[in-house]
Amino acid sequence: MTELSASNVAFVRTEPVPAAAPPSNASGPVKWIKDNLFDGVGNSILTVLAFLAIYFILSRTMPWILNGIWDAPTLSACREILDGATGACFAVISERWNQLLFGFKYPSELYWRPALAFAMLFAAAAPVLFFDLPRKLLIFTGLYPFIAFWLIWGGPVFYPLIALIGLVVAYKVFERFEKNNFAMALGLGLLAALVVWSLASFVGDNSVLLAVSIESVPSRALGGFMLNMMLGVTCVSLSLPLGIALALGRQSSMPFIKYICVIFIEFIRGVPLITLLFVASVMLSYFFPPGSGVDLFIRVVIMITMFSAAYIAEVIRGGLAALPKGQYEAADSLGLDYAQAMRLIILPQALKISIPGIVNVAVGLFKDTTLVSVISMFDLIGMIRGPILASTDWSGVYWELFGFAALLFFVVCYGISQYSQWLERRLATDHR
Amino acid sequence: MTIMTDPPKASFRLSMLLNDSRYRSLTLQVIAAMLLALAIFYLANNVATNLAALGVNISFDFLGAPAGYDINQRLIEYTSQSSNLRAAFVGILNTMLVAVLACITATIFGVFAGVLRLSNNWVVSKLMSIYVEIFRNIPVLIWILIIYGVMTVVLPAPSAFRGDNATSSMFMGVSAFTNRGVYIPGPEFSRIFGETGVLSAGIGWLVAMAILVGSFFGARTVNKRATRIQEATGDRPATLVTNLSIWFLPIIAFFIITGLNFDIPELKGFNFRGGIKVGAPLIAIWFALSIYTGAFIAENVRAGIQAVSKGQTEAAGALGIRPGRIMSLVVLPQALRVIIPPMISNFLNITKNSSLAILVGYADVTATLGGITLNQTGRAIECVVLLMLFYLIISLTISGVANMYNNSNKLQER
Numbered sequence: 001m002t003e004l005s006a007s008n009v010a011f012v013r014t015e016p017v018p019a020a021a022p023p024s025n026a027s028g029p030v031k032w033i034k035d036n037l038f039d040g041v042g043n044s045i046l047t048v049l050a051f052l053a054i055y056f057i058l059s060r061t062m063p064w065i066l067n068g069i070w071d072a073p074t075l076s077a078c079r080e081i082l083d084g085a086t087g088a089c090f091a092v093i094s095e096r097w098n099q100l101l102f103g104f105k106y107p108s109e110l111y112w113r114p115a116l117a118f119a120m121l122f123a124a125a126a127p128v129l130f131f132d133l134p135r136k137l138l139i140f141t142g143l144y145p146f147i148a149f150w151l152i153w154g155g156p157v158f159y160p161l162i163a164l165i166g167l168v169v170a171y172k173v174f175e176r177f178e179k180n181n182f183a184m185a186l187g188l189g190l191l192a193a194l195v196v197w198s199l200a201s202f203v204g205d206n207s208v209l210l211a212v213s214i215e216s217v218p219s220r221a222l223g224g225f226m227l228n229m230m231l232g233v234t235c236v237s238l239s240l241p242l243g244i245a246l247a248l249g250r251q252s253s254m255p256f257i258k259y260i261c262v263i264f265i266e267f268i269r270g271v272p273l274i275t276l277l278f279v280a281s282v283m284l285s286y287f288f289p290p291g292s293g294v295d296l297f298i299r300v301v302i303m304i305t306m307f308s309a310a311y312i313a314e315v316i317r318g319g320l321a322a323l324p325k326g327q328y329e330a331a332d333s334l335g336l337d338y339a340q341a342m343r344l345i346i347l348p349q350a351l352k353i354s355i356p357g358i359v360n361v362a363v364g365l366f367k368d369t370t371l372v373s374v375i376s377m378f379d380l381i382g383m384i385r386g387p388i389l390a391s392t393d394w395s396g397v398y399w400e401l402f403g404f405a406a407l408l409f410f411v412v413c414y415g416i417s418q419y420s421q422w423l424e425r426r427l428a429t430d431h432r
Numbered sequence: 433m434t435i436m437t438d439p440p441k442a443s444f445r446l447s448m449l450l451n452d453s454r455y456r457s458l459t460l461q462v463i464a465a466m467l468l469a470l471a472i473f474y475l476a477n478n479v480a481t482n483l484a485a486l487g488v489n490i491s492f493d494f495l496g497a498p499a500g501y502d503i504n505q506r507l508i509e510y511t512s513q514s515s516n517l518r519a520a521f522v523g524i525l526n527t528m529l530v531a532v533l534a535c536i537t538a539t540i541f542g543v544f545a546g547v548l549r550l551s552n553n554w555v556v557s558k559l560m561s562i563y564v565e566i567f568r569n570i571p572v573l574i575w576i577l578i579i580y581g582v583m584t585v586v587l588p589a590p591s592a593f594r595g596d597n598a599t600s601s602m603f604m605g606v607s608a609f610t611n612r613g614v615y616i617p618g619p620e621f622s623r624i625f626g627e628t629g630v631l632s633a634g635i636g637w638l639v640a641m642a643i644l645v646g647s648f649f650g651a652r653t654v655n656k657r658a659t660r661i662q663e664a665t666g667d668r669p670a671t672l673v674t675n676l677s678i679w680f681l682p683i684i685a686f687f688i689i690t691g692l693n694f695d696i697p698e699l700k701g702f703n704f705r706g707g708i709k710v711g712a713p714l715i716a717i718w719f720a721l722s723i724y725t726g727a728f729i730a731e732n733v734r735a736g737i738q739a740v741s742k743g744q745t746e747a748a749g750a751l752g753i754r755p756g757r758i759m760s761l762v763v764l765p766q767a768l769r770v771i772i773p774p775m776i777s778n779f780l781n782i783t784k785n786s787s788l789a790i791l792v793g794y795a796d797v798t799a800t801l802g803g804i805t806l807n808q809t810g811r812a813i814e815c816v817v818l819l820m821l822f823y824l825i826i827s828l829t830i831s832g833v834a835n836m837y838n839n840s841n842k843l844q845e846r
Contacts, residue, residue, distance in 0.1 A: 036554035043553050050555040256461040260468065270827035271820045272784035278802055278819070282812035286482045287475045367571035374791060381573060398581040406570045406578070413569035 064088050068400075074393040092397045093404050096388055100404070103223015103378050104387050110154070110215065114226050117148040121233065129419065152230070155216035158200075158209050166196040182339035219297040223378035225408060231379075232366035235304040239365075240358070242305065243312030244351075248342065250313065251320055261313070268310035273368050276303040281375040300372055308365045315357035319350035352427050359420035363413045370409075380405050479813075494809040495520070501804050503795045505711050516805045523797035524822060530718050530796065531783040537722035538782060539775070542729025549734050560730065567727035572785055575724050580716035580792045587611045590703050608697055608704055614715060615697035618708040636690060643682050650678045713794035717786065725782050729775060736771035737763065769841055776834040783826055797822060 025031060037047045067087035071094065072078035078089040093100065102111055124144035127137035146160040174189035203209050222230065249261035268276070280303040281296065288294050323346060331341035351358075373382035384401045388394055449459045483489060499519040502512050507525045510518060549560035567575070590610045608615040654674050662668040697704045740763050748762040749755075787798040798819065806815040 036552065039552060043551075046548075046551065046553050046556050050553070050559050053559070054555075254457045254461050254464075257464055260464070266828075267824065270824040272787040272798075272823055274787045274790070274798060275802065275816060275820050275823060278806075278812075278816050282806070283816050286479045286813065289478055290481050290485055363569070367569075367573075370571045370573045371788070373573070374788075381571075381577070385577070396585075398578075398585055402574055402578050402581065406574050409571055409574065410566065410569045414565060417569070 064399075070094055075395070075397055088400050089397055090400055092388070092394045092400055096394070099224060099383055099388065100380060101224045102226050103221065103383060105221035105223060105378075106217060106226075107215070107221070110217065113151040113154070113214075117151040118226075118229065120144060120147065121229075129423075150214075152222070152226075153217055153219070154214045156210040156213040158203070158212070162197065162200040166193040166200075169193060169196050182337070219295045222297065224383050225380045227372070227377065227379040228366070228369045231301065231304060231369040231372065232362075234301055235308055235369075236362045236365060238301070238305045239307075239309035239312055242309035244316055244347070246309060246313035247316035247320060250317055265310045265313050268307055269314070273304070273307055273371055274374055276307055277371055277375050279303055296375075296377065300375075300377070304365070304369070307368075308361060311361045311364075312358055315354050315361060316350060318357065319352075319354035320346065322353050323349055355427065356420055356424055359416060359423075363416050366413060366416075367409060380408065488810075490813060491811075492814055494805075494811050494814070497809075499800075499805065500808065503800065505714055505795050516801075516809070519805060520797060520801040520818070523795055523800035526794065527783070527786055527789075527796040527798075530714060530721070530786050530789065530794070531779075533718050534721040534725065534782045534786065535779045537718070538725040538729055538778070541722055541726030542775075542778075543733050545726060545730035546733025546737070549730060550737060564727045564730050567724050568731070572720060572724045573788055573791065576716055576720040576788055576791060579720045580712065583712035583716050584611050590699060593699050593704075608699075610704065611712065612703065613709045613711040615704045616708050616710065617694035617696045636692075640683060640686060643686055647679050647682060651675050654678065711794070713789065713792040716792050717789045717794050721782050721785055725778050725785075728778050728781075732771050732774040732778070733767075736767040739770045740766045772841075773834060773838055776830065776837070780827055780830050783830070784823065787823070 021027075025034070038044045063086050065088055067082070067085060068090040069078045069081050069087060070090050072081055072089065072091035073095065075089060075092070078091050082089075098108065098111060102114060106114070121144070123137075124141045127133045127135070127141055143164070146164045150157060150160045170189035170193035173192040174185045177185035177188055246261050246265060249257050250265065252258050252261070277300065280299040284299045284302065285294065327345055327349065328341070331345040336344065370379060370381045372379050373385060376382070376386075378386055384405060388401065389397070449455050495517040496515050498513050499516045500512055501519070503510055503519065503522050505526055506522045507529060508518075508522060510522050545560045545563055549557050549564065551557050551560075587609050588611065590608070590612060593608060593610070607617070654671055658669050658671045697709075744762055744766065745758055748758040753761065786796055787802075789796040790799040790803055793799070801815055801822075802819045806812055809815075
């Protein structure tokens, strides 16, 4: 029997036959449309209804948006330019731009200071959000709160500087004693910071140390979207450590600690944020020593921080509970004490699981900062409802202003949630 | 005789309080308790000093004093001479009203959007994801204000309904959407309950609801009997006609006996009279809460349906079950276990967010007790504490129900 090979048969194909194109109705846009839009009677009806809805919405909003007027001093002037045609008066946004962003009391010649602080926020947040960046950048993140405080409120550079020095000293002391005992190191660090700060309180009002100073701005001058950003960023960053502590406390085997944490968390989660803001505005000042006069901004920050800490604690508790028990036992069997086991084994994994939940809380909290307009703080919504809609120039402009506010919040919140989804994919180490 | 020897007595040293894990947790708790007591004492002392400096004391007497303000939206009798307590109670009922209404509609919106988001239809699923993203990422406060704006700015004034060439007309001839509120026909029971009014209509509806509950149990008995016969003999007796008559005959008979009729609103003078007026603030807060929370519920519904593994659907298909029944018998029961707990927490959120009603002037408990009463009497601490107590009770009740549900529906594994 001879084998068939290229040498003894007349013709052998040397290359495969090219694949024929699929029939035109089984590929390409036609098939896609058929599969996704008109697959059956019910589906076709849905498609038609959806397109009708889209047309209905667009036909009403697009002319209004496209025909918008961006440059007019008052609403009546804007209506004159429009001359009866449909169109938006976006002029209110361009005319009141600074008020919407900074509030109506912040000195206009100092707008560059919060704007600079806002720009620096990105630089400070970058190393926290993206792990690939050099770790040295975290130094700037550590400095940022003090720089931002000084830029926004102004005043002598001495105060933020001494606060910073106190924390640096505390950290150095903590680092020195950390090897011996975590709790002792923490206590000594706090003590060192308190010593530095109390030494600083001896500096007199006329001291030369206070000479380096920029124009100071009182808290009540803060407003606009800046206020929402400040409240959101401050409260989320403050509530993270507090939330971790509460979650660990709730998991604790010591009944007294556990029940304090449970009561605190359930109480805060059981009442609406607005009642906590009422507490901040009318009740909290009773709890401070007489004559201390803590200003409203700080009182609101305290209450919102407590609020979000309770929610973050619940999210982290979920993360802690989701860890297999073997992780706890493995840490114990290595001879790690509680602080080491938590910091090296448990929390890194639990926090990773909790990231989506924490981001959800952060987004919710940022949206909830608009509630401060109810206790007559002039944040973005407070500015719109108060000074702008009440002015004779622009009373009656609703959709442009609320649309603008909605857009700002949408951009920030959607951005954060997209980041969290990216981070989740990035951190996924399980094999799926 | 036996000689008892005591075991060697462990000597207790003071350092064991810190170094021995048997005693350390006790030490820490005692320290924590002392710190807490110190903090409470410090705060209480501050409060006492501050109150003494202002010359006021804590007292709940103001609850009995006349409130002195009017409330438009009320479910029970209330005048400006009624007490602050009654004003708070009117507010509580209003909070409950808007919370219950919003929970129902939010569920409808959410289930609708969540199911459609999983649709094979590309446009519809994209449209629903846009809805979810837009509503979840914009504060509910802005939605309340926008919808309130629609209610008060866009809708026509009652005068637009007047005259021969009126610019607006009543919806189906019975309802009017005006910038002062929506007027809908009000049901009345003219025969048995006598005088027309909110109260008699309320009793009438309560009786009607009781009849419906009775029909529900009646129909269930019929169905159970049918199932029993089916299991015994293999044939299921026809129950459709019996069921329909059990559901509809009693309630129709009740309506005919009591003479149900509808009071249709009509334009008289400058405003509409008759019917039920649903104020713009109620509609704004109701609709805004439903559509905002609906977006969250939609996500829960989608996640719940996707959480049921595809193998379940395929296994049911392999057993020869029809697609519709696969949904109702296999997928939904498993999905509901995932959907219900977050749904209940969304209901809780609705209740808490209803406190934003104060923004559009809807007289919920935050607006009456925490708003006007607080401002008029200056009893800040008392009002805020009572307000928090109310919300706390509601929240704990709802989460108690949720826990009960979760425990009874836990996945039973080995």
